[in-house]
Amino acid sequence: MRAYAIRRLLALIPTLLFASLIVFITVRLIPGDVIDLMLSQNDISADKKSRAQLEAALGLDTPVHWQYLRWVGAILFEGSLGRSLWQNTPVTELIAQRMPITFELGFLALLVALCVALPVGIWAAIRQDTMGDYLGRSFSILMLAVPSFWMGTLVMVFPSIWWGWSPDIQFVAFHVDPLRNLGQMMPPAIILGCALSAVTMRMTRTMMLEVLRQDYVRTAWAKGLNERLVVIRHALRNALIPVVTLIGLQAPILIGGAVIMEQIFVIPGTGLMLLDAVSQRDYPIVTGVFLIVGVAVQLINLIVDLSYGFLDPKVRYR
Amino acid sequence: MPPSPLLQVRDLTTEFRTERGTVRAVNGVSFDVFPGETLAIVGESGSGKSVTALSVLRLIPTPPGRIAGGEVLFDGQNLLNLTEHQMQRVRGNSIAMIFQEPMSSLNPSLPIGMQIAEPLNVHHNTPWAKAIDAAKTLLSRVRVPDAARRVDAWPHQFSGGMRQRAMIAMALANAPRLLIADEPTTALDVTVQAQILDLLKEVTRETGSSLILITHDLGVVARYADRVAVMYGGRLVESGTATDIYERPSHPYTIGLMASVPRLDSAAGSRLTAIDGQPPDLAALPPGCAFAPRCRNVHARCGEAVPVLREVAPNHLSACFLHDT
Numbered sequence: 072m073r074a075y076a077i078r079r080l081l082a083l084i085p086t087l088l089f090a091s092l093i094v095f096i097t098v099r100l101i102p103g104d105v106i107d108l109m110l111s112q113n114d115i116s117a118d119k120k121s122r123a124q125l126e127a128a129l130g131l132d133t134p135v136h137w138q139y140l141r142w143v144g145a146i147l148f149e150g151s152l153g154r155s156l157w158q159n160t161p162v163t164e165l166i167a168q169r170m171p172i173t174f175e176l177g178f179l180a181l182l183v184a185l186c187v188a189l190p191v192g193i194w195a196a197i198r199q200d201t202m203g204d205y206l207g208r209s210f211s212i213l214m215l216a217v218p219s220f221w222m223g224t225l226v227m228v229f230p231s232i233w234w235g236w237s238p239d240i241q242f243v244a245f246h247v248d249p250l251r252n253l254g255q256m257m258p259p260a261i262i263l264g265c266a267l268s269a270v271t272m273r274m275t276r277t278m279m280l281e282v283l284r285q286d287y288v289r290t291a292w293a294k295g296l297n298e299r300l301v302v303i304r305h306a307l308r309n310a311l312i313p314v315v316t317l318i319g320l321q322a323p324i325l326i327g328g329a330v331i332m333e334q335i336f337v338i339p340g341t342g343l344m345l346l347d348a349v350s351q352r353d354y355p356i357v358t359g360v361f362l363i364v365g366v367a368v369q370l371i372n373l374i375v376d377l378s379y380g381f382l383d384p385k386v387r388y389r
Numbered sequence: 390m391p392p393s394p395l396l397q398v399r400d401l402t403t404e405f406r407t408e409r410g411t412v413r414a415v416n417g418v419s420f421d422v423f424p425g426e427t428l429a430i431v432g433e434s435g436s437g438k439s440v441t442a443l444s445v446l447r448l449i450p451t452p453p454g455r456i457a458g459g460e461v462l463f464d465g466q467n468l469l470n471l472t473e474h475q476m477q478r479v480r481g482n483s484i485a486m487i488f489q490e491p492m493s494s495l496n497p498s499l500p501i502g503m504q505i506a507e508p509l510n511v512h513h514n515t516p517w518a519k520a521i522d523a524a525k526t527l528l529s530r531v532r533v534p535d536a537a538r539r540v541d542a543w544p545h546q547f548s549g550g551m552r553q554r555a556m557i558a559m560a561l562a563n564a565p566r567l568l569i570a571d572e573p574t575t576a577l578d579v580t581v582q583a584q585i586l587d588l589l590k591e592v593t594r595e596t597g598s599s600l601i602l603i604t605h606d607l608g609v610v611a612r613y614a615d616r617v618a619v620m621y622g623g624r625l626v627e628s629g630t631a632t633d634i635y636e637r638p639s640h641p642y643t644i645g646l647m648a649s650v651p652r653l654d655s656a657a658g659s660r661l662t663a664i665d666g667q668p669p670d671l672a673a674l675p676p677g678c679a680f681a682p683r684c685r686n687v688h689a690r691c692g693e694a695v696p697v698l699r700e701v702a703p704n705h706l707s708a709c710f711l712h713d714t
């Protein structure tokens with residue numbers, strides 16, 4: 072299994088190279104480049120000379136493929152993702168500040184999603200076609216239909232109108248004040264988690280229904296087990312394999328959702344930084360964030376694949 | 390005085406609700422199983438054998454199924470009146486069941502040993518370590534070679550025959566007084582079939598437990614059963630000792646079955662397929678005898694009323710109007 076993991080990690084490299092190349096080029100294709108922005112903000116007369124100076128200073132005067140090779144070289148040999156074009160801070164430093172916040176949000180959202188999806192999905196399956204099943208399925212359809220940015224906006228707007236409550240704008244890190252931090256993080260995490268739980272819940276229900284019809288579940292009943300043991304020990308583990316796959320596939324959606332939630336709830340995570348960077352055409356930040364997100368998504372998929380070995384004894388990695 | 394029966398099934402009726410209406414898969418079936426004996430239930434596919442067995446253990450999937458009536462007296466106690474919780478204490482403890490499909494009847498994601506040990510842990514709170522030890526003994530008792538090592542194996546590492554042995558070990562864990570084996574060898578190679586049946590016979594003889602052996606293999610019946618119950622279209626049409634059924638079959642359906650077997654002593658492996666016509670459609674049973682459309686001796690009465698079981702010889706019952714004349 073170790074060898075398998077290492078091979079998978081090596082296989083990451085070409086994927087990341089290709090993906091980063093695409094991002095590298097597309098950010099530069101957004102109309103209105105960073106030089107225009109800088110010139111318009113600094114009131115420098117936009118003559119040819121100052122433009123050339125700026126480009127040279129920012130390293131944007133060489134052809135794109137050359138810039139890309141330099142960028143890759145810096146990652147490989149210096150472990151550097153370059154510097155922000157506006158703040159001149161190293162991108163790695165900026166990401167290191169912001170990434171933990173986004174991960175926390177994503178992790179909390181995933182936790183909420185699982186805490187909702189698994190119990191409701193299991194319950195809906197073992198009480199198929201009862202009131203509970205209908206409620207669970209309706210909830211899931213509702214969550215699928217309602218976009219989370221809209222839910223987020225509602226949560227920002229209505230409580231403040233009705234009760235004068237609004238989320239903290241002043242962000243507090245978890246290690247500074249865990250309770251206040253969670254108070255800020257939970258509303259977006261719950262909204263994101265509920266949206267995520269919709270599909271997972273349906274998948275859990277479908278798979279449980281499928282597994283509960285299997286012969287080995289009948290064997291479990293024939294042994295005299297009670298419902299709890301039949302469901303948890305004999306059915307759940309077998310139903311969980313596709314559910315875990317689905318959760319892995321949802322990782323990019325989770326990250327995309329986190330970006331939107333950070334924007335609505337003004338949480339200074341990677342998402343907020345990314346949006347700012349895109350509007351400021353801060354190319355190194357954009358490419359850097361995408362690279363890290365790419366690595367994260369691939370790692371999540373690797374963890375998902377490795378977890379099959381735990382869930383399904385027939386899977387042996389070579 | 391003859392011993393009292395261990396299991397008495399009386400007028401058992403089990404229905405399924407389907408799109409085509411209510412299907413009576415088991416229709417007023419009654420039979421007894423005495424301590425230590427082997428009762429074979431035979432009949433063609435769809436005649437209600439499995440549903441009868443599952444009804445005894447109350448394992449009918451509900452919905453769509455439902456035990457609509459009758460009694461299942463085990464040791465004098467009606468299992469149909471027990472609460473689900475009380476029933477759970479019977480299953481896998483005093484009555485155990487072995488299923489047809491060894492490939493899919495074991496949980497693919499739990500080790501064999503744990504699955505065999507589970508009835509001990511559940512019914513007697515045996516600690517897992519001790520229960521797994523017992524599982525080793527059980528595995529070697531059903532002649533799984535290298536049992537001490539193979540308790541840790543996974544089902545996919547076992548062959549079909551080995552899995553069925555593991556299923557038997559699991560069923561034997563709590564020394565049940567009644568073992569129900571639903572076509573335990575249908576999915577296996579011919580050579581393995583005989584080994585498994587010999588094993589079943591041997592372990593039930595050792596423990597003195599009764600065996601209900603469901604099969605559509607007449608060779609198996611001749612060799613292993615003490616008594617035979619023949620089912621057709623959800624009803625019991627004939628029952629008697631194995632000798633009665635083989636040498637003096639009385640119901641036209643049973644006679645047809647026996648005629649399809651070349652010779653009694655070379656009967657191993659013969660199947661119940663040689664009667665002309667189709668098995669009855671349970672959703673649209675004809676009025677009267679369900680076998681009438683295929684029966685050589687059919688006459689007017691057969692389409693009007695359902696014949697009841699009558700004693701044609703001591704302890705030999707048959708449900709046919711022929712016996713009235």
Ligand SMILES: Nc1ncnc2c1ncn2[C@@H]1O[C@H](COP(=O)(O)OP(=O)(O)OP(=O)(O)O)[C@@H](O)[C@H]1O
Binds near residue numbers: 412437438671
């Ligand atoms: N889950 C179910 N839903 C609906 N109908 C069912 C169900 N299970 C069984 N039946 C009905 O009960 C009838 C008898 O089925 P059963 O499995 O008892 O037959 P069998 O005698 O065991 O046949 P086989 O030899 O093929 O195992 C079937 O023909 C079917 O119509």
Ligand SMILES: [Mg+2]
Binds near residue numbers: 439440571572
């Ligand atoms: Mg069957």
